[in-house]
Amino acid sequence: MKQAEVIAICNQKGGVGKTTTAVNLGAGLAMSGKKVLLIDADPQADLSACLGWKNTDALDETIVSVLSKVRNDEPFDPKEGILHHNEGMDVLPSNIELSQFELSLVNVMSRENVLKNYLRQVKSGYDYVVIDCMPSLGMLTINALTAADKVIIPVQAQYLPAKGMTQLLYNVAKVQRQLNPDLKIGGIVMTLIDQRTSLAKETIEAIRKNYGAGIRIYSAQIPVGVKAAEASGRGESIYSYDADSKPAAAYAELTREVLKDGEKARTDRLRSSGDR
Ligand code: ADP
Numbered sequence: 001m002k003q004a005e006v007i008a009i010c011n012q013k014g015g016v017g018k019t020t021t022a023v024n025l026g027a028g029l030a031m032s033g034k035k036v037l038l039i040d041a042d043p044q045a046d047l048s049a050c051l052g053w054k055n056t057d058a059l060d061e062t063i064v065s066v067l068s069k070v071r072n073d074e075p076f077d078p079k080e081g082i083l084h085h086n087e088g089m090d091v092l093p094s095n096i097e098l099s100q101f102e103l104s105l106v107n108v109m110s111r112e113n114v115l116k117n118y119l120r121q122v123k124s125g126y127d128y129v130v131i132d133c134m135p136s137l138g139m140l141t142i143n144a145l146t147a148a149d150k151v152i153i154p155v156q157a158q159y160l161p162a163k164g165m166t167q168l169l170y171n172v173a174k175v176q177r178q179l180n181p182d183l184k185i186g187g188i189v190m191t192l193i194d195q196r197t198s199l200a201k202e203t204i205e206a207i208r209k210n211y212g213a214g215i216r217i218y219s220a221q222i223p224v225g226v227k228a229a230e231a232s233g234r235g236e237s238i239y240s241y242d243a244d245s246k247p248a249a250a251y252a253e254l255t256r257e258v259l260k261d262g263e264k265a266r267t268d269r270l271r272s273s274g275d276r
């Protein structure tokens, strides 16, 4: 039985590269031979679209249908809703009904745990689960953070990126205290870097100054590259669309870093279960 590491890609700011990172990290992990489930946790369904499912409103089985069953404490088939991408990843698509679903959680018992309870029954089939969060800190994002082993935060290189970060880190700390003490911050990944400017360096310095030297910033830095956006338009990862592009090299490096951490976490887990 596999023991999936669950990774939430999270930042309440839109347009920072969350979805592109989820797609290309997921595809990179799958290319490395890992069994991967990508979860679209955004009613905009960008992740589904970037992987080629452009009209998910027509689908009966989605994250909404399975999570509704979990919310109602009804049984579900672990395969329900799961699509398979030809690059090897499984995908749980979303659609616009997810907004309504989020609102429906208000009066539900254990409403922060719905995604976690879903994954409890599904994740033994995977090495990695990657959750693409929506640009808010609402109940769906809280669900993702509650279900996750770690959060990766894409940050766009720009002046004053750090404003929303305070709120995000506050929410992560609150989830750690109240809902998921095992949640770790994997790190910050710098995205949309324009190599003609020194913004990335300045942004990193600002983050370190404001949030301490302890916060991990991945070595992989994702450059702006039109190929990254084009690949999404084609429903492919950057490796499949243009393996020689700079974003492909950067996402491959991020994948290696995540794999290295993941393998270490796995041996630590095995060791601690052996000690008991
Ligand atoms: P988010 O999920 O945080 O809203 P996206 O991943 O959807 O961010 O990215 C926002 C926009 O920027 C999309 O149109 C996407 O195609 C584009 N984009 C993302 N990463 C890159 C990149 N490295 N180079 C160029 N365009 C990118």
Ligand code: MG
Pocket: 018, 019, 020, 042, 046, 047, 132, 133
């Ligand atoms: Mg997105």
